[in-house]
Amino acid sequence: MPIYKAPLRDHQFVLHEVLGAVEHARGMPAFADVDADTVNQVLEEGARFCSDVLLPLNLRGDEQGCRFDPASHEVKTPEGFRAAFDQFRDGGWQGLTADADYGGQALPHVLQIAFDEMRCAANQAWTMYSGLTQGAYECLHVHGTPQQKQTYLPKLASAEWTGTMCLTEAHCGTDLGLLRTRAEPQTDGSYRITGQKIFISAGEHDLADNIVHLVLARLPGAPTGVKGISLFVVPKFLPQGDGDSARVGARNSLYCGGIEHKMGIHANSTCQIVFEAATGWLVGEPNKGLNAMFVMMNGARLAVGVQGLGLTEAAYQNASAYAKERLQGRSLAAAKSGSDSSQPADPIIVHPDIRRALLTARAWSEGGRAFSCWLAMMVDQHRHHPDAAERETAGDMLALMTPVAKAFLTDNAFDGVSQCLQVFGGHGYIHESGMEQMLRDARINMIYEGTNAVQALDLIGRKVLMDGGAKLRKFGKLVQEFLAENATSVEMNEFVTPLADLGDKVQKLTMEIGMRAASNPDEAGAAAVSYLRVIGHLVFAYFWAKMARVALDHTSDAGTDPFYRAKLATARFYFQRLLPETAYHIRAARSGAKNLMELEAELF
C-alpha cells in the first residue's frame, strides 16, 4: 500500500520563511485576522484528513472505478467515496476560501492550494469532485446574477451540491468555436439547452444531492466561432427556494449517457452528458460565455498544476522509503552513509542513480510548492488587495504564470513520478505498489484544462509577445531585485550566477522568437513548448535560489537543522542537474519552424 504524509514542515518553510505568506495576507483587509497559528492548524488538520480518510481509498478506488448503470443513468463512485465526501462536507472544507456571506471560511487562497496539493497526493480522483465544485463557485461568484449567487453559492460552498464544467463536445475540445450545443430562450427568462457534452469530470455521481453544470452553448443567431458562445447554469435538479433553505425540486431533462474507460483517475466519473431541452439560465452576458468560463478555467489550470505537484510529492515519499528499505547490490564506493555490511546487500539508496531519480522528483516537488504557493498569493492579491496597482501586478503575474504552472508542473510530475516508479524496478509496474496508478493519474494532468501545448501557445502568444514582453519584464524585475540583494554573497554565487545567466538568455530568446513570429506566426508555435520549459526553469531557478538563501541563513548557525542541509543539497542538485535542460530547449526553440513545416502534410 502506498504511503503519504503531507510535507507540513516544507509547507511551513515555504509559507513562513520563503514567501512571508501571512504578512502578505495581513496586508489585505480581507485577511487582517489571519495568523501563522491558524495557517499551521488548518494545514495540520487538512493533512490528517488526507492521510486518514483520502489515502486509504485511493488504490481501491482505482481498482473499482466508477460504475455506470445504463438503465438509471446513474453513476456509483467507489466504496467509501461517499462517506469521505460526507466527512469533508461536515468538516466545512469545501468552503475554506469561500465568502463568509455564503457560509465560507474566507481564508486566503494560498491555504487552499496547499490543501489541494495534499488532497491530490492522497487521492486525485476523489479530489476532483470537490475541485470542480470550487471552480463552479468561483465562476458564479464573479459572473452570476444576485439571484443565482443566492441560490447556488451556499450549496456549492458547503459541498451539498457539486459543480462541473461542460465545454467539450465530441468534435471540439481545444477549438471551442466549433461547439454546437444550443440554447433556446423561453418566455420565463430561462433557456432550453440541447446538445451532447463529453469528458465531463464529475458529471454524474452519488456524492451530493445536486450537480450544477456550467454549460457552454449557442444562442439562436449567435455569431459563429468563439464569439457566439454563451454560458448557462443547468442544474441536475431544479432548485426551489434559495440560500440555506434552497432544496432540490424537479429532475431536469439531462442525463449521463455513459462514462469513459480511461488510463487513470478511474474513480472520477468522466461522463457524456446529454441535454435534451434541459432548463438552464444565462450566466453573464450573451456571447461572452468563454470569458466567463475562463474564470473557472484559470483557477482550474493552477489546480491541475497542483494535482501534478501532489503526485510528485507522493511518488517521492514512496520511492525514498522504498530506496531506504530495499536491499540490492553493494555501494561501489567506500563505506558511506546508508551502507551496512551486516546485511546481505545495501539499501539501494547508496546507488548514485537511485539518488538522481529521487532528487529529481524532490526538486520538482519542492520547487513546485514554492511556485504554486506564490501564485496562490497572487490570486489573493489580485482579488483582495486594496491597492489597484498591486491588484494589477498580481493579475499580470497570474496571467503570465498560470500556463507555466499548469504545464511545467504537470510535465515535471509525469517525469518525476516515472522516475520514482523506476526506483521500484519491476515492483513499480505492479498495481499494489501504487506507483503505476500515480503515473496513470499524472498523465491526464498534461491534457485536461487545455493541453500543455495549448498552455505553451498561450504563454508565448497571448502572455508574452502580445504585450511586447511587459508581464515577463515584471517577473524579471523580481529576479533582478533578488540578484541585486545577493550580488556580493560568495556563498550564493553558485545559485545567482546561473539564475542571472538564464535571465539574460530568456531575454534574448524572447526577442528572437518575437522577431521571427512577427513575419511568421508559426515561429511562435514552433518554439512554444521549448520556450515554456525555459520559462519554467527561470521560475524554478528563482525560487530555488530564494530557498537556498533561507537555508544558507540557517546553515551558518552552530546547530544546523538537517532540514536546511537537505534543502541546500536539493538546491544544488536542481542547479547542476535539472536547470541544464535549458541548454537543450533554448537550442530547440531557436531551431525555427522550418524543420517542422517543410514536410507536406500527406507525407506524415
Add this chain to the structure above:
Amino acid sequence: MPIYKAPLRDHQFVLHEVLGAVEHARGMPAFADVDADTVNQVLEEGARFCSDVLLPLNLRGDEQGCRFDPASHEVKTPEGFRAAFDQFRDGGWQGLTADADYGGQALPHVLQIAFDEMRCAANQAWTMYSGLTQGAYECLHVHGTPQQKQTYLPKLASAEWTGTMCLTEAHCGTDLGLLRTRAEPQTDGSYRITGQKIFISAGEHDLADNIVHLVLARLPGAPTGVKGISLFVVPKFLPQGDGDSARVGARNSLYCGGIEHKMGIHANSTCQIVFEAATGWLVGEPNKGLNAMFVMMNGARLAVGVQGLGLTEAAYQNASAYAKERLQGRSLAAAKSGSDSSQPADPIIVHPDIRRALLTARAWSEGGRAFSCWLAMMVDQHRHHPDAAERETAGDMLALMTPVAKAFLTDNAFDGVSQCLQVFGGHGYIHESGMEQMLRDARINMIYEGTNAVQALDLIGRKVLMDGGAKLRKFGKLVQEFLAENATSVEMNEFVTPLADLGDKVQKLTMEIGMRAASNPDEAGAAAVSYLRVIGHLVFAYFWAKMARVALDHTSDAGTDPFYRAKLATARFYFQRLLPETAYHIRAARSGAKNLMELEAELF
C-alpha cells in the same frame, strides 16, 4: 480501434539501401543463399500476419487480461490468443532463425528483428510468449548438452513448447547474487529444484503443450553471491523421447502461484512460479549459470529495445492519421499544405507543435530501425562469420551497443508514445484509442531485462571504462570513416558537422568520467544515465547521417521520390530538434557525483 501497417518500405530502405543487409549476409556461408526477394517476401508475409492476426487481438487482450484459476493453477490467455499462436506455429514463424537441424528456417537474425518490431507494434503482450521461447532456444543452443538440445530445441523452434527465464525472486531482481532457490542433485543426474520465482513472463498459459523453464538456483555448498548460481532446465511436463517424437510425460512439481496485476501488457501472464522439489537438469557448468543465462539476456535486451521501437512506430502511425483527420483550430500562418478553408477548421497537422510531437516519434522510430537492424546484423556476423576478426568486431559492437539499444530505444519509446498520445488530446487518455495501452505497455520495457539504469551502468562500466574505451573506439572508427567519405560534401555539411562535433565531445566526456571514476566509482554511477543518452545520440546521429546520405543521392534526381524527401526532412528534424538533448546530458554527466551523494541517506 488503433491501426497499424508494417512500414515495409522503410524496412527495405534500411536493409537494402542503408545497411546492405543482403550482401552482408551472403558474405557468410550460413546465409549464402539469401537474396533480397526472400527477405522482402518474408517481411511482407510477416507484416500480413501482424496486421491481420495480431493487431485485432491487442485492445481486447488488454481489456480481458490473463485469468488465473487458483484451484487448477492454470492461466487462461485472452480470447483469440491461442488460435493466433496456432496460426503462428503452423506458419513456422517461431523457427525463422533456428537451425535447420532443429527444424528452423536458418534465416539471418536481422529478419527476426524486423519481424519482432512488427509483432510488438501489433501486439507486444502476445509476442512475448514467442520471444521468451526464442530466448530459451538460444540459451540451450549454446549451453545445452547434446541430449538437451535433441529434446528441447525442435519443440522450441516449432513453438510446440514455449520457454521462460526464471531469475527474479521477491527479494532479488537486479542483484541476483541474493537468490535462494536451491537445487539438490539426485542419483540419476537430475536435480530437485525448490524455491519461488516472481515476475516470470509467460510462466503459465494455455498456448502450448509444455513450458520449458530456465531456472537460476544454487547447488548445495555453492559460493555465496553471483559465483554460486547455476542454470537448470525445468519443464512443466517431463519430456519423453526426444527430437520430433518427443512428447510430454508426467507433470513436474512446479506450479503457478498467481499472476500480477500490472500497469500494462495485461495479456501476458506475469507469474509467480513455485518449484517444490521439481525435476530439473543442469545447463552448462555448475556455478556458471549467470554466464549461461546472459546468452538469453543479451538477446532479450535487444528484443526489448525492439519492443519499444515497435510501439513507437505504432503510436506514430495512429497519431499521424489522427492529426490529418481531426479538425480543430486554424493554421496561424498563411495558407499551407493541409489547410482547407471549405472545412470548419483545419486538420491539426497544420499546427507546428503537433508536427513536433509526430516528428519526434518518427525520428525515434526510423533511427531505431536502422540501429536495431544493424545490431541484428552484428548478431549474425558474431555467430556466423568465417573470419574470427570479423566475429570479434561484431561481438564488441554487440557488447557495447546492446545496453544502448535496450535503454535508448525504450526511453525514446516512452517519450514518443507519450507525445503521440498527447496529439489525441483527451481522446488519447481513453482506452478505445489504443494510445494509453501503448504507453502502459511501453513503460515495462524500461524496467525488465535490467532496468535502464542498469543498462547505463553496464555501458559505462563494463563496456566502456573496463577496456579503456577500446570498443567505443571501434564504433568511433565507423563514424570517422563515414565522416571522411563525406568531408567534401556541401549538402552533407548540416549532418556531418554536428556528428563530428558530438564524436569529439563523447571522447572528452568519456576521458573525464574515466579519470574521475578511477578515484571514485560513484562518479561512473552518477554519470551513467546521462552518458548513455549521449552515446545513444551518437549512434542515432551516425545512422541518421547515413540515411540522409542515401536520401540525398536520390533527391538530386529529377523525379524525386517523396519517400526520400520525407527521410531528409526527418533527418533535419532529428539533428536540429532532438540531438541538442546532448547539450543537457553532457552538462548533467559532467556535474559529478557530489550533488547526488552529499545528502545523508536518512534525509531523503
